[in-house]
Amino acid sequence: MIKMNLKGKDLITTQDWEVEELMQALELAEEMKKKRFSPEFTCILQNKSFLMFFYNPSVRTRQSFEIAATELGGHALFLEPKTMRLKSKKTAGETIEDAAKVMDRYGCGLGIRILEDKINAYGEGENIIREYAEHCNIPVISMAHDKYHPCQGLADVMGYRKHTGNDLKGKTILHTWGHGALARSHCSLQESMLICSRLGMNVRLAHPEGYALEEDVINTVQKNCSENGSEFSKTDDAVQAYKGADIVYSRNWMSEKAYEGGELNKQKEVEKALKLTDWICDEKKMKISNNALFSHPMPVDRGHEVTDGVASGSRSIIYDIAENRLHVQKAVMALTMSD
């Protein structure tokens, strides 16, 4: 079994971990997938408690983390801040420091999810999660926040490795904006670009005007690419972007102006996005690709981000990737939380 030498390490973005550490997590995840209920794994968090703190609700994240803790022999607590009397600008309550220092005594790890609609500006979620981490000795794991989604990134590349024979170097992944009615976070996209660029993939980004991702993240992706001998490119051509892509990742995300006025105007975002109907991943565009795999972090907004034909087609690996969430999270928890 792989050595557990990451005890206590936070995972807020994969960019904070060494490539070797990420590979260790991926290889352990693959082993855990093969031997899902093996006693060597089910004892790892025996009687331990993982605290899941959901500012935002979730489908897969809740299920996959809670089940990950269970399959490692432990227990995950489902906590919502509405029941936690935390201090805010408007109400008296407990500071993050106080909440964190107590959770540090109780749990073996702390997961936090905080997305676009619970904050007033891009970056606030990142700040909050790092404030918890500052006051905790136990590892803090992002369960998705406004900037990053490290466990999704690991699940993505676990899927890409499996479906390309473990050889990602030199493969091209297209991250393309999809129109839709959900006004989604940048986190999955940005995480994917970061981890793919570190594993030697060519990273292509396509979106209409007004939908740029964070400049610092783009700069880091470019740096990752140049360090790994791969290429980064951007385009606003919804069709030509597919040319020669080995993997297509189509997803909606919010515009640059989403927080104008001091809070997320979801209605306006949705209206704007729904007009850009060219931006859908469909069979015609996929034909230009290099017989690309279709990737998406789910939930899929079918008919907007992607057609049913592609999402349910033979090259779609969305359910495998969703399943991988469980395995990579078990691996990360084992590496960072076991004795």
Added chain:
Amino acid sequence: MIKMNLKGKDLITTQDWEVEELMQALELAEEMKKKRFSPEFTCILQNKSFLMFFYNPSVRTRQSFEIAATELGGHALFLEPKTMRLKSKKTAGETIEDAAKVMDRYGCGLGIRILEDKINAYGEGENIIREYAEHCNIPVISMAHDKYHPCQGLADVMGYRKHTGNDLKGKTILHTWGHGALARSHCSLQESMLICSRLGMNVRLAHPEGYALEEDVINTVQKNCSENGSEFSKTDDAVQAYKGADIVYSRNWMSEKAYEGGELNKQKEVEKALKLTDWICDEKKMKISNNALFSHPMPVDRGHEVTDGVASGSRSIIYDIAENRLHVQKAVMALTMSD
């Protein structure tokens, strides 16, 4: 121990199972009641996760399923659709197919509860639960829906068997409408009539005009009776219905017009039902019966559906039946979900 040969089988109504399969579940439940924490049972779902999906909240169902999973060594997740961003007629979101196919990767089984106030027409809940089942290899168990409540039905007859010396053939059960302030589902009633008729009991149904149950269900009950040499009868006489009954099951349910106008008008249902004050199970009516046992799936609306004297009387077996929920669900989960 009883052989576990029902691996992967859904339980949406007891009518979908063979009588032999139901008897297997009942006998295992009785064994599990006797040896509640025996190691042969506590290892059955070790480290496995059962997904409980509650469109509607619940007292006993939540507790009994969550504890059933715990006592089998596993874990039950409490999930509410409000946190699941599912697609609906009005909002973008995930399809049932996508949600189901991922849960299928994560869990050992899926329980769903969807009752009258979450749907717009009788039968929609049944359709939804069967749609999940279509997309899942793992067993889907109804935790009560608009039409059926199979685990309640099993718990009922487990109680009847115990309190009648295991001999149900030829016994008469009266299902009688009770007035009240809760506008309840047909599910418990219909399930009870189905399973009792298959186990050889005479089934009697009493309700005021306007409160007919589903015609297809009644037809099936009649067919079950004729195949098992027992009798089915209907009456609108709130008193004479009790004559010679061995078991009396009194419960409120919605009228035939409950969904008129496209959604459940609960207020109107309650007002209408509260006027029919003759329809209460009381000591006087019980005297006409054959010293009948009193049965109810709880929660009991005392003073409406039944008097305190009957509900808390020496012939009431309501707490035993409530306890049986735990045992029958453990048995069903063991039979359908263990390796």
Added chain:
Amino acid sequence: MIKMNLKGKDLITTQDWEVEELMQALELAEEMKKKRFSPEFTCILQNKSFLMFFYNPSVRTRQSFEIAATELGGHALFLEPKTMRLKSKKTAGETIEDAAKVMDRYGCGLGIRILEDKINAYGEGENIIREYAEHCNIPVISMAHDKYHPCQGLADVMGYRKHTGNDLKGKTILHTWGHGALARSHCSLQESMLICSRLGMNVRLAHPEGYALEEDVINTVQKNCSENGSEFSKTDDAVQAYKGADIVYSRNWMSEKAYEGGELNKQKEVEKALKLTDWICDEKKMKISNNALFSHPMPVDRGHEVTDGVASGSRSIIYDIAENRLHVQKAVMALTMSD
């Protein structure tokens, strides 16, 4: 290991237990803290289920009880009454007797939390919790109610024992009102005064006019003191109260008039309390004390009840006490619920 001879005993206030029983819980808690995951403890509630019934949400109470059950090998269910269709003055539903009698069949113990804003008069919470206890054979544990908070009281004195070399006799504890924006319950305060007075401590109480605690409780504290050769005193001097105190416990609580008009007027309480700015535990007042430890049950309303300097200072033991919640609850559950 300490003998488990309290099987089935409720814990609604420490005053209901003998001093020897409380000492047994404290000593077991200390042992459990030292050997947190020892197999002798992790088997105690194996496959058993503890029902946590939260009329009011909570941070530490939820976490510490759920984790306590987990570390004893069992499982805790998180239940909220909004999902339980209970009968109330305004709505039909299930009686407490019916709910309790079924939970009695399912669980190994029942925890209940019911605080000031879920009741219409001081004392109602106590009545409700005792009504559950009346109908349950399994132990009922208060997870904080309007009058008492026994597990907090045990956690407090576990901390005082540790930080004073286990010798509480003759030590002086000041319970002082703190102003603030939370309109808090009397329960932690009253419990602390009761248990401290029974363990031989001098108990001092300081609050402004209009903030008296329950007279019966004060009388019991005085009786406890006189039986144990210690002293009870009251003052309305926010500063001199600190003189010679070994432990200072500063916390906001509601005024005597909080329920005037038939329900808690939280807004009015907060407005009134925020004016009394002298009532803050600060460095200057602490200098008058006997180098006192600072105690608080958390969440701390910093800047109101206490300054940051004191709450985060070297004499603050608030995180230790918060951690103790876990250990004392494990001890109480082991003593009252194990076979």
